[in-house]
Structure formats: C-alpha cells, structure tokens
Amino acid sequence: MLNQTKTELRSLLIKQRRSLSEKDWKEKSDRICQNLKNNPLFQQATTILSYFSFRQEPDLTLLLSNTPKTWGFPRCVEQSLTWHCWQPGDANHTNHYGIIEPDANLPMLKSSEIDLILVPSVACDHQGYRLGYGGGFYDRMLSLPEWNLIPTVGIIFDFAYLNSLPIDSWDKPLNAVCTESKFIVSNR
Template sequence: MTTKQDCRGHFRERRQQQISLGSAIYRQVLTMVQRSPLRPGYLGLYWPLSSEVDLRPIRAITPNAVALPVADGSGGLQYRCWGDTPLQADGCGIPAPTNAPALSPDKLSLLLVPALAIDHSGIRLGYGGGYYDRLRADPLWAAVPAWVVLPSACISSEPLPRDTWDVPFTGWITEHGPGQPS
C-alpha cells in the first residue's frame, strides 16, 4: 500500500472487522482517563461514526468538562464545550455544539481522536478531510496531548504514507491499553 487512499480502504475494513472490541477499547480509554493526572481543562472527545469506538459515556463520569470538535465543512476544526444545549449538525453533518464558543488549545487537557490507522511513529490515518491535521499543524494545538483510539489490528507495522503537515500523535489506545511512538 503506497497511497493514503489504498491504506484507508485496507484499514477501514480491518476496523470494521474489529467492531466487537469497542467495549474493551472503551474500558482502556476510561482507565487511562481516570488514572492519568489530567491538567485542568476540557477533555476533547468525538462523536462516533460507523465503526468508531463510542466514548460519549465518559462525559457522565469525568470530572473534566467535555468538548467536541466542530467542523466547518471546508477543512477548519474547532473544539467547543459540550454543554446542555442540543447538538446540531456541523459542516460535515456530525452532531456538534455549533452554538458554543470556540475553545483555545490551552483550555483542553487531552484530545481523544478516532482513526483508521496509526503507525509506530505516531502518524495517524484519518478519512482524508485533513481536519485534525490542519488543527494540529498549529504548534499550540500540537502541544495538547492527543491520543488515537482504535483497535490494535489498525496499528500499522509499516510506516503510513505521510504528508509534510502530518504531526505525530502522543500515542494510541487499543483493547490492550495505551501505546506510544517508538
């Protein structure tokens, strides 16, 4: 597999085959969030799509306030507080707190991000919209600890195709627990 498109198809299928591991991955994420000393600030979650691990229940048990990403539909991404107001479709049609004010990176303690794959250097493969890439290309956002959530079958033993703007993630969390780039 030499192109991101080839890799996306391969790892999308792999992730779909591992959907039964969602609750085990959720438990590992929960353990990490509960045991890790999070700096004050919002915990950045995501609204799950298709075979992504559903982390929404963490909202009810974390002492941190929770934020969700809001995409503008043309490449921009912001995190906003997930409060009590109803969510609305963002620019990509994903439920999000579209009316809440945008949060600056210093307001977030941790980002948990979905992925199709990640390699051992921490390079994430997403759906191809580049939303998280553009956000994390800003050094202030790249400084926020960011962990990819996915099944271990989606950790690539080979380096994934990488663009100049790709920023390595802090690590990943699978059904086996957290791992970090080597």
C-alpha cells in the first residue's frame, strides 16, 4: 500500500467502505461503539468530540443515547473546525461538502473543556497516523498547542488498519485507533 499515493489509497478505501452492506456497516459500527464504551479513556471522559457519519464512516450514534457525557460535533468554518454541543434532537444541517453539522447557534466548546477526540478517518496505521479526506482540518487543529495534548482516537473498520501510510510533515499521529475488533494504543 505504500506505493500508492494518499489520493489513490483514499479512493480505494472509501470504495471498499461504501461497498459494505447496510447490515455489515451497522454491525461493525455497533461493535466499534462497544469497544469504545469498554475502554477507560472513553469511560473517564466527560466531554467528547465526535462526528456525524459521512460516506459510510463508522456510525457512532449508539454512543449518544442514555449517556451523561457532553458531546461536541464539528462545523467547517473556512479552513477550521468549530465545535458545538449537540445531542439527539438538536438542530443540524448539511454543509456544502455534504457533511451533517450542528446548528451554528448551539453552544460552542473550547479545547479546555474536551477530554477525548474521536477522529473520523479513512485509514490509520500502527504508528497512529491517519489518512483523512485531504482537507487538513484535523491536522491543522491538532497541531495547535491548545488541542495537541487532548487524547485522540482514530475510528475505522478493521480493513482500514494498515501497517503504514504515506505521511507528510504536517500529519499528526493519533494516540489510539478503535476498530470493530480492537482498541489499539499507537506505537510511537
């Protein structure tokens, strides 16, 4: 896979992810949620940043019900992400990328309030590097001093957990990766 560019790898893995049947996608997503729920990093967190599933990313909505946790979801604002408190029933809309976002009027969260960031990923590797969609939103955010000490977990399906990924100087490794079969602390 190292011989492929990020663009080629991204295309291949998104195609593979989108080929999952609805049943497989849901079952794998639910197992990811269970692996997260069983992990101390998740259990100890009170305020967690998550994402709305896009292009058949793992769906984490199972985590949102019957929980005392505060949830934050991103809005793309120019080249940055802003984070807003959101819970089921709150307003949201679809942005120009086709991604669901919380309503802009919902309360914003600051980095100092966050205990854990669940990072949507196309792929992750053993060193904790992730392949995103190429926009750099998470890499820019995680490179800022106020965000880079908050624990991060890449969320992917097993087939997207690779030995290594092509990386660039701006790529920021994650602390851990969660798939439907395991929770892995990164080797770095």
